Amino acid sequence: MKLLTLIPPAAAMLLAPLLFGVINRTKAWLAGRQGRPLLQSYFDLWKLLHKGAVYSATTSWIFRAAPMTALAALLTASLLMPFGHVAAPLEFPADFLLFIGLLGLARFATVLAALDTGSSFEGMGASREVFFSALAEPVLLLALATLVRQAQAGGPGSLAAVFQRLTTRVHWLHDGPILALVVSALLVVLLAENARVPVDDPQTHLELTMIHEVMVLDHSGPDLAFIVYGTALKLWLLAALVVGMVLPPVRAIWLNMLLATVGMGVTAVAVGVVESVMARLRLALVPQLLVGAGALAAAAFLLGLA
Numbered sequence: 001m002k003l004l005t006l007i008p009p010a011a012a013m014l015l016a017p018l019l020f021g022v023i024n025r026t027k028a029w030l031a032g033r034q035g036r037p038l039l040q041s042y043f044d045l046w047k048l049l050h051k052g053a054v055y056s057a058t059t060s061w062i063f064r065a066a067p068m069t070a071l072a073a074l075l076t077a078s079l080l081m082p083f084g085h086v087a088a089p090l091e092f093p094a095d096f097l098l099f100i101g102l103l104g105l106a107r108f109a110t111v112l113a114a115l116d117t118g119s120s121f122e123g124m125g126a127s128r129e130v131f132f133s134a135l136a137e138p139v140l141l142l143a144l145a146t147l148v149r150q151a152q153a154g155g156p157g158s159l160a161a162v163f164q165r166l167t168t169r170v171h172w173l174h175d176g177p178i179l180a181l182v183v184s185a186l187l188v189v190l191l192a193e194n195a196r197v198p199v200d201d202p203q204t205h206l207e208l209t210m211i212h213e214v215m216v217l218d219h220s221g222p223d224l225a226f227i228v229y230g231t232a233l234k235l236w237l238l239a240a241l242v243v244g245m246v247l248p249p250v251r252a253i254w255l256n257m258l259l260a261t262v263g264m265g266v267t268a269v270a271v272g273v274v275e276s277v278m279a280r281l282r283l284a285l286v287p288q289l290l291v292g293a294g295a296l297a298a299a300a301f302l303l304g305l306a
Contacts, residue, residue: 004086004087004253005086005087005088005089006089007083007084007086007257008078008081008082008083008084008086008087008088008089008240009075009078009079009081009088009089011083011084011257011261012078012081012083012233012236012237012240013075013078013233015236015261015264016229016232016233016235016236017041017042017045017229017232018038018039018041018042019232019235019236019239019264019267019268020040020041020232020235021036021037021038021039021040021041022038022265022268022269022272023268023269023271023272023275024036024040024272025038025272026268026269026271026272026273026276027272027275027276030272030273030276030277031276041228041232044228045225045228045229048221048222048224048225048228049221049222049225051220051221051222052220052221053219053220053221053222053223054220054221056117056218058117058118059116059117059118059218060116062112062113062116063113063116063117063218064223065109066109066110066112066113066116067109067113067219067222067223067224067226067227067230068226069105069106069109070105070106070107070109070110070226070227070230071106071226071227071229071230071233073102073103073105073106073109074102074103074106074230074233074234074237075233076102077099077102077103077106077233077237078233078236078237080095080096080098080099080102080159081099081159081237081240081241082159082160082163082240082244083240083244083257083260084247084253084256084257084258084259084260084261085163085164085244085247085249085256085260086253086256086257087158087160088159088160091158091159091160091161092158093157093158094148094157094158095158095159096144096145096148096158096159096162099144099159099237100137100140100141100144103137103140103193103234103237104133104137106230106234107129107130107133110129110215110216110227111126111129111130111215113215113216113219114126114129114214114215114216117218119217119218121214121217122214122215122217122218124214125210125211125212125213125214125215126215128211128283129211129212129215131287132192132199132211132286132287132290133193135192135287135290135291135294136189136192136193136290136293138294139185139188139189139290139293139294139297140186140189140193142185142294142297142298142301143182143185143186143189143297143300144159144241145301146178146182146297146300146301146304147162147166147179147182147245148162149301149304150166150175150178150179150304151163151165151166159244163244163245164249166179166245175304177300177303178300178303178304179245179300181296181297181299181300181303182245182296182297182300183242183245183246184293184296185293185294185296185297185300186238186241186242186245187242187270188289188290188292188293188296189238189293190235190238190239190241190242190267190271191271191274192286192289192290192293193234193238194231194234194235194238195211195212195213195231196271196274196275197274197275197278197279197280198274198278198279198280198281198286198289199211199280199281199286199289200212200213200280201275201280204280212231236264239264239267239268240260240264242267243260243263243264243267244260246263247259247260247263
């Protein structure tokens with residue numbers, strides 16, 4: 001059974017870049033285009049890893065250490081996230097707090113690197129990133145706290161225990177409205193934390209609208225590969241939260257893994273559909289979206305207390 005616990009982080013590390021391919025192919029199909037190959041993200045990462053890195057004379061060791069620090073934090077977070085109802089290698093009570101902290105550490109390292117360049121342009125993106133994350137992180141914390149409370153009233157539980165108890169039929173029949181509100185809030189957090197439409201557009205190069213992309217303009221070569229790969233891991237981890245809540249457990253482990261993988265693909269397709277049918281919101285409207293997600297999470301928490 002201990003070997004089985006290696007499946008969740010292995011799946012995250014191997015399949016995370018595939019989510020970008022699914023999103024891009026979905027957007028291309030809806031637009032009537034052929035689109036890029038499904039595995040293009042893997043080719044891009046391989047190409048970046050074999051390029052050289054260029055560093056500005058104004059940057060310090062912080063700029064060089066930030067991509068590795070962010071990637072290490074996200075890889076550690078993958079050790080806490082179960083997948084397909086298979087427990088993660090690291091599991092302990094209230095491990096969701098460490099999970100949120102690791103996501104925050106990855107963002108903090110990226111923001112420091114952007115500020116270390118001395119560019120006012122990247123500083124603008126860092127400011128926007130910190131402002132929106134200050135609204136998104138409480139939503140994630142409140143949503144996970146609601147899940148823990150609904151799954152285990154006797155005390156804080158691990159993420160694996162939470163998903164195992166919440167996905168049974170009894171819990172969905174009894175706590176359906178609460179879980180639906182949490183899923184809705186987590187979907188908004190997923191889009192915001194991964195700089196997707198309608199919060200941000202990862203493919204834009206318009207100066208006045210860039211958030212995440214503007215912070216990594218000075219990175220190149222392996223450093224940029226670490227950042228892109230870390231972004232894929234972050235998307236995988238937050239999508240795994242949603243999929244872990246929705247999919248019911250079955251006895252066969254291989255079937256659990258298959259259903260979870262399909263669920264991740266469906267989530268990526270949903271992100272692609274959202275980016276195809278919606279425009280990016282004005283920056284002034286993004287806080288309202290995140291506050292609305294916080295209201296959903298707060299309503300779910302209060303319903304759980306009733």
